[in-house]
Amino acid sequence: MSLRALAAQTIRQVVNDGKSLAELMPLAQQKFDDSRDKALLKEIVYGVLRHYRRLSALRDQLLSQKLKEPNGALGCLLVVGLYQLFYTRVPGHAAVAATVDGVDDINEPRARGLVNAILRRAQREGESRLSKIDRNWELLHSHPDWFIEALKQQDKSSVLAILEANNHPAPMTLRVNRRKLNRDAYLSKLNALGINATAHPEASDALTLQDPLDVNQLPGFADGEVSVQDAAAQLCADYLQLQPGLSVLDACAAPGGKTAHMLERENTLKVLALDNDATRLQRVQENLSRLQLHAELLCADAGDNKRWWNGKAFDRILLDAPCSGTGVIRRHPDIKWLRRERDIPALAATQLQLLNALWPTLADGGLLLYATCSALRAENADVVERFLAEQAHAKLLPLPGQRAGETGRVIRCGEQQMDGFYYALLQKI
Template sequence: MLPSGSAKVRVEAARAIARVMAGSNLDQALARADVRELAPQQVSMLRALAYGVLREHGLLSSLLSRLLDHPLQGEEELHALLLVGLYQLRSMRVASHAAVNETVEAVALLGKARMRALVNALLRRYLRERPALEALIAPSAARHSYPEWLADEIREDWPQAWEAVLNGGNAQGPLTLRVNRRKVARDVYLRRLDAASIAANSVPEAADAIILDHALPVEKIPDFADGAVSVQDVSAQLAADLLDLRPGQRVLDACAAPGGKTAHLLERCDDLDLTALDVDGERLQRVRETLQRLQLHARIVAGNAAEPRAWWDGKPYDRILLDAPCSGTGVIRRHPDIKWLRRFSDIPRMAATQLALLNALWPLLAPGGVLLYATCSILKAEGEDVIKAFLRAQPGAKHVAIAADWGEARPVGRRIAPGGAFDGFYYARLIKP
């Protein structure tokens, strides 16, 4: 009997998951999936399985360890396939018998036919003993599916809200649009969506943000190709307001790729002299494509923000946006692989890079200018700790508190927990007297 398409979906999802756990990021892992014989709906199912298992990987692995008499040494893809089966039984609207049968069929397609009986027995045992097995998942790191080191860091940094932060990272983030006010007003675009029977709402905290009730491919979003809207999370959209832009200002977007914030700054203020800088020349192509779709212009420069002598023309900037490279712990809900790819040792290394970038860019800021520091991290080590270290190193710099109806004020800067409309984020505003 030929394997079904459903079995193929499960096999390719398992292979993608195994690649991530071996060190690949999820986008790369999914790009390698063999989807040639799969329908679009099946490809969507493949992605849903991969994302879902990675969100719950710690919990699912803990359950599986209780079902197995001994670990599946050297069987990473089979291990991942079992997690796919457990995920379907726990978290998807799939009939139990179908989830078990399709997973067992997928074992043969994986080239492990001899293991079919074992997989069948394990999944059926889970169904029989589910309440007792679930009750054994007591430690928070396993229950919330975070590596222990990361759960500990979040618990320490968010003592009053750590569990909500963990849960927020495990939820699926909504599809958020940024309305291009050069082309259309937000209320007008909301009416366009309503006319197209697309349910959506504005976000009061961000002047250009709209959240769709249900995600859509961009080709089905009205006027997307014409530049009326872009996809961008609410938290990232806050940067434009915090920079307080004025026409004619020289602006540097110091780590610009893929270009969402660059475009937003240009949409919000006419006649900016804006430089979009990034160290990755290939990713800068995405900036070019974004600006071309939106019919916007910026000076695009490939260069290392930490080494301005190689690219700076010597003229100071009125505004600098430093969306610094970081752990990405604030966007885990959109990139669940981050939980399993990051290591504790990454954090001090990234914090050192962030501080070096701040110190390198500060001399480029004009007197009276604003430098906005941003990270999509929820860890103090990459947020307020970096800004405190910078202020010690640059006694002439002035931190200006951010008054807002979003997030939480910190001794320096303002942070946002992941959840609802918002990805996890940190902002700090610095002024040169």
């Protein structure tokens, strides 16, 4: 199957069948040996999903007759062609030819003429048509209506910045292992190899690369000197106020980045890393092994403490709760089209249930850090405020960077180059 046809098939499986890129991309990329083909496939698939509404609107305008299945293979192949014409450096003639050739691989042999005509028409008329399409905010920024409306209800002033940040690829951010060396020393190593990076202004172990790299090109990666982790996620190690010898529960630990960071900061911690997915828990162990760190790992449901808790209270708990992932759309653009408005109440109910289940396992005076990578207040402040209303012995503590009037720390996607994230620090009193 040609690269363009495979890209179209992958996109169709996301928008039509509800499958995730995490499931689809490894299988799709395996079909190519050349790393350049793998990279181009990813660029097209991710790029189309970032701009799907805008490009679909253009496709529909260029067609003289609507497709029976706009999100079917042919409809997605047309959008693949349009993406190459308006978002990539692929020469126009090459983009058209390669996309037309993809028709044979999607069982639409009679559509070669249609695809060729639509893409050539796009070369002539596309820019003018896009200028009119872009008058519609939702189409220009290619997000679902319900999500845009939710952001407007929260804070109208931040909506545009979030939508724009979501449509740009995330930078590659590193976490330097301070047990091995400090951030300045590792930055010097990078500079000596001609790798440009900058120290993050808030996350004290974070370096942001100017250009992404394969991890195997990072000096000291195999030896545990550095890991890949967004700066927003790195803040949890600061917020938990770790001290030597404390007992810590990482309640939804996979893939283990935060578990590892806590131990890098304070390797005398007694950490229990809990996750209900055995396969993902194995990734926690792999991360810890590379970094030469140790934690107790347990496969269990954090929300059912009777099955796993031995009755000994924890000094610190990190609850990185399952959520909509709407704060990390720039990394996972399929979230735009997989997540539904109706999913949010159920997620919020699960988050509150987890908070209530974990609270009895926290020692008096102990701290619980609630975290999500959601951009939605319904999963963040609303959940915490409901919890505080029900728990008389819970107190919300202020966090660095917290804005006046906000419950917890809201990090908007793109803020200081970080992912969208939320933190609330709770103390048992």
